[in-house]
Amino acid sequence: MDILDTIKRRTSCRCYQETAVPDDVLERCLEAARWAPSACNQQPWRFIVVKERGLRERICSEGFLPGLPMPWAKQAPVIIVLCSKKSLVTHFLAPLFSGINYHLLDLGIAGEHLVLEAQAQGLGSCWIGWIQPKKLSKMLKLPFDLTPVALITLGYPQAITPPGKRLAMNEIVIGKF
Ligand SMILES: Cc1cc2nc3c(=O)[nH]c(=O)nc-3n(C[C@H](O)[C@H](O)[C@H](O)COP(=O)(O)O)c2cc1C
Known part of the structure; x- marks a missing residue:
């Protein structure tokens, strides 16, 4: 499958089937994330794979900010919690010079690798x-050096x-020299 084709077919999925995602499919998505590039190869990503219904429901009812109802998220059979692990180099030292949040x-990048592999496997996904x-x-009892930065819902799309x-x-390529 052509990668540009996969990229163009990926859209945010907000309507999931109940069908479980097989473990090998999920593993491939995580494997795609594992191979992402990172600043100074610090690989600051950590993933929590949540399949258990009760915990998914708690994440969706207590873990979202108010003002943007996302009732569809509870339907997704898998929620990936994308966490950042603090690294001295890319969280603190390098940004002192550049002001860039490398992590x-x-x-x-890692999350989008995961999402694109999910797309290639016929799954729908949505960043949250x-x-x-x-x-x-607190809910996930994470250690102090891990911070959740986004969620990704996964599941087979209904449509x-x-x-x-x-x-x-021509609006995004703003210079060519
Ligand atoms: C970092 C990030 C955060 C996002 N957060 C949310 C969110 O909280 N809720 C939601 O419904 N969609 C969220 N989205 C999905 C965007 O709304 C969506 O990617 C955008 O509208 C483009 O549509 P498409 O993904 O279908 O191409 C997020 C996407 C990204 C990349």
Whole structure:
């Protein structure tokens, strides 16, 4: 499968079937994330795979910020909690010079690797950033050096969501020298 084709077919899925995601499919998604590049190869990503219904429901009822209801998230048979593990180099030292949050870049890349492999495996996915990291940390009893930065729902889609609008190429390529 052409990678650009997979990229273009991925859209945020907000309507899931109840069908469980097989472990080998899930493993492939996590394997894709594992191979992501990262600043200074610090690999600051850590993943919590939540399949248990009770915990998924708690995450969705207590772990989201108010104002953006996401009732569909509870339907997803898998929620991945994408956590950042603190690294002295890329959390503290390097940003002192550049002002760039490398760990967030790294987690974004790893998460999108996961999502694209999910797409290639016929799964739907949706990033969820409207979360309450502190509440999630407490709920999941995370150690002090791990911070949840996003969730990704996974499951077989009920329907294919059409792609959202994208800026035109000439709006995003703002310089060519
Ligand atoms: C970092 C990030 C956070 C997001 N947070 C949410 C969210 O909290 N709730 C939601 O429904 N969608 C969320 N999305 C999905 C975006 O709304 C979606 O990617 C965007 O509208 C483009 O649509 P598409 O994914 O279907 O191409 C998030 C996406 C990203 C990358």
